[in-house]
Amino acid sequence: MSLSNLKSFASSWQKQSQCSKFRHHLTYLRMINPDHPFDLQYKNVNSSVKIRLTHSTPSLGSRRYFSTKKGLEPNVKKKILKEHLLEADAKKMDTSCTEAISAKEDTIFSEILSNVEKTYAKNTIRDCEHRLLHWGRILAEKKNAKEEIKLETIVSDSIHSVVELVLTPSAPAYMRHKLLALLLSEKTDLMITQKMLRQTAQDVLILPVNVVADIVQELTLCPETALRKQIRIELVQAIVNKRWYDIPAKYVVFFMYQLDSLFDMKDITHKLSSRVHENKSISSEDSSHSVAEHISQVIDAETLPVVSVNLETRILNLVDELKSKDLSKVIILLSRWKNRNLMVLNAVFHRLFMADLSDFSVVQLNNLLYSCSVLNYRNERFLDKLTSQMSLVPLDSVSLAATVLTSLSHLRWRNDSLMSACKKSLYDDWKLLSAKDAKNSLLSLANLAEMPSNDKETHSVKEIAMVAVEENFLPFEKVTCGWCLAVLKSLPSDQAKKLLQPEFVSEVLEICEGHMKHAALQRLAVISLAAKYEIPNYKGAFLSTEFFSLAEVTSGCTDKALTETFERALSKFADMKTYVQSGQVIQDGVRTDYVMCANKNGEVRPITAIQSEQGHEKLYRLALQLVPFPGVVGPDQSPTGSYNIAARLLKHLGYIPIHITYLDLKPNMGVLEHINKITEKIKLAVKSIED
Numbered sequence: 001m002s003l004s005n006l007k008s009f010a011s012s013w014q015k016q017s018q019c020s021k022f023r024h025h026l027t028y029l030r031m032i033n034p035d036h037p038f039d040l041q042y043k044n045v046n047s048s049v050k051i052r053l054t055h056s057t058p059s060l061g062s063r064r065y066f067s068t069k070k071g072l073e074p075n076v077k078k079k080i081l082k083e084h085l086l087e088a089d090a091k092k093m094d095t096s097c098t099e100a101i102s103a104k105e106d107t108i109f110s111e112i113l114s115n116v117e118k119t120y121a122k123n124t125i126r127d128c129e130h131r132l133l134h135w136g137r138i139l140a141e142k143k144n145a146k147e148e149i150k151l152e153t154i155v156s157d158s159i160h161s162v163v164e165l166v167l168t169p170s171a172p173a174y175m176r177h178k179l180l181a182l183l184l185s186e187k188t189d190l191m192i193t194q195k196m197l198r199q200t201a202q203d204v205l206i207l208p209v210n211v212v213a214d215i216v217q218e219l220t221l222c223p224e225t226a227l228r229k230q231i232r233i234e235l236v237q238a239i240v241n242k243r244w245y246d247i248p249a250k251y252v253v254f255f256m257y258q259l260d261s262l263f264d265m266k267d268i269t270h271k272l273s274s275r276v277h278e279n280k281s282i283s284s285e286d287s288s289h290s291v292a293e294h295i296s297q298v299i300d301a302e303t304l305p306v307v308s309v310n311l312e313t314r315i316l317n318l319v320d321e322l323k324s325k326d327l328s329k330v331i332i333l334l335s336r337w338k339n340r341n342l343m344v345l346n347a348v349f350h351r352l353f354m355a356d357l358s359d360f361s362v363v364q365l366n367n368l369l370y371s372c373s374v375l376n377y378r379n380e381r382f383l384d385k386l387t388s389q390m391s392l393v394p395l396d397s398v399s400l401a402a403t404v405l406t407s408l409s410h411l412r413w414r415n416d417s418l419m420s421a422c423k424k425s426l427y428d429d430w431k432l433l434s435a436k437d438a439k440n441s442l443l444s445l446a447n448l449a450e451m452p453s454n455d456k457e458t459h460s461v462k463e464i465a466m467v468a469v470e471e472n473f474l475p476f477e478k479v480t481c482g483w484c485l486a487v488l489k490s491l492p493s494d495q496a497k498k499l500l501q502p503e504f505v506s507e508v509l510e511i512c513e514g515h516m517k518h519a520a521l522q523r524l525a526v527i528s529l530a531a532k533y534e535i536p537n538y539k540g541a542f543l544s545t546e547f548f549s550l551a552e553v554t555s556g557c558t559d560k561a562l563t564e565t566f567e568r569a570l571s572k573f574a575d576m577k578t579y580v581q582s583g584q585v586i587q588d589g590v591r592t593d594y595v596m597c598a599n600k601n602g603e604v605r606p607i608t609a610i611q612s613e614q615g616h617e618k619l620y621r622l623a624l625q626l627v628p629f630p631g632v633v634g635p636d637q638s639p640t641g642s643y644n645i646a647a648r649l650l651k652h653l654g655y656i657p658i659h660i661t662y663l664d665l666k667p668n669m670g671v672l673e674h675i676n677k678i679t680e681k682i683k684l685a686v687k688s689i690e691d
Helices: 003-016 019-032 040-044 074-144 159-166 174-183 191-202 209-221 226-242 249-262 265-280 284-298 309-318 324-336 342-354 362-375 380-391 398-411 416-428 435-447 455-468 475-487 493-499 502-511 514-533 545-550 560-573 607-612 641-652 671-690
Strands: 581-587 590-599 619-627 656-661
Touching: 074 159, 074 174, 159 174, 159 191, 174 191, 174 209, 191 226, 209 226, 209 249, 226 249, 226 309, 249 309, 249 324, 309 342, 324 342, 324 362, 342 380, 362 380, 362 398, 380 398, 380 416, 398 416, 398 435, 416 455, 435 455, 435 475, 435 641, 455 475, 475 493, 475 502, 475 514, 475 641, 493 514, 502 514, 514 545, 514 641, 560 590, 560 619, 560 671, 590 607, 590 641, 590 671, 607 619, 619 641, 619 671, 641 656, 656 671
Parallel strands: 619 656
Antiparallel strands: 581 590, 590 619
């Protein structure tokens, strides 16, 4: 039916007021020709319905009527004139009523057309929903029966009409996800699948974020093709780069996992952090231009396909809405990316500290602890809560105990209950350890200075070391195992003898280079001194004096700020030239930061007094070691394994070791407080020897 026929039909309906027939006919017209643009232009059809007012008097419209009635009386003339005026008023009323009725009929006509369109659209969408639901049930049945899925056996020929309807802007967005879930079950991309995917990529900025997330999830789980992966990347890029402010709390972690799966986030994080540092170094007069240039570089798809800082900003906005397990996943993902965004970490860890961790499994708690160790983020309040919660949950396996112990070692954190559980698992089931886990466990015990408490534990430590060197480890790793045993006072005589053989030492020096060579020299020197002073009945070789000239068992403090603070305080306390010697190698490569001497009351004396051995009072040699933050184990602030064995060796050489930690020299403390801390430690160290 043409447009003119429709107008004619509408006009006849208006004349005859046949509303029901018109509605039925128009509905039929829309069904047989759905592509016709039926808009509301038909409301302008001119109405031909007229309401006429009748009058019983003859027509008074011409002047001849009055001219032919010359003999009429005056009162009759007045009556006729009055009727003439009434007829004129009636005509005006007729015109206004006609216009009002026409406008009213046009409005009614438009409302009927609108209702027809709405009724037709609802019925069509409902029909599509029923079709998608039916096809989805068939697909689910085939999946449950593990049958081969062929789309042509599931859908009917009307699938093309459904696709056309779903892609229209007026269609509900959720239907696009349902249809794509059906189409993506096919291993290959059909023409309609390609059309749906490309159109979805174009509409990503107007589709609801939850629908886009559902589609991305379908693309993640479906059989992969080149087009599907590309569309998935485009959808994730569009949301993260352009619509990150719309992402609800429910989907923040989801899109972080998508970034982790699709992109090299370590490289992207490194590039972003580098650009941020470059941007900070720019002078203030060029800052406006450089910031714009920085932003343009960030959104360059070739160098940085995604701007992950957008998600980090969104996390800061939604941190109070995220669940505790989602917060832990944020930490885990940031650790994978090596992303130490301190603002995000502080906010998330604060929320985790306030959260209840009792519903976390031991694996989830371990993953969270491991992520903290990778990020090297030591939040003492949170670590205390996390390790306390882990101590309440039994460890499932010895490998899990080894992982927990390694994380604690990296964080330099000791929880007595958790350490006891880890050691018990290690000592009881050491036979189940892999060589890698055995090596990591041994190194962790040494770093935390977790000494065996009895002969049984000492035997277990030696067995763990044997497992660690079972494979063809490099010479440096064998030296590391020997150093760990020396720190733990568990180094067997025969193993020390093998490590100190001149041939093995030459092999180590030949293979190792750079930092590894320096570490190997130090550890071999420690093994030699431990064999000399701590292994009874040792009859093997020792390192030569020439070797000790190359190595230093303990190096000086590398924290310049800590050194300056200590010397400034010490200069107020005593004459540096008279009472202090700094940076002295005592014997066999053992080095200390400062050497002083004191009497039995802890009162310092000039260093020359003990060198000349004059005087009547007993004097003690003091070896002061500055321990920076990395050398301290929390929460008891004890020194790590390397400082521990250095202190033992200093004792063997006749010195009283004193550890001055970074907590004793806090910048917010005054010089007098620093002096009091130093003198107090000197007195306690001397008193322990006297007792």
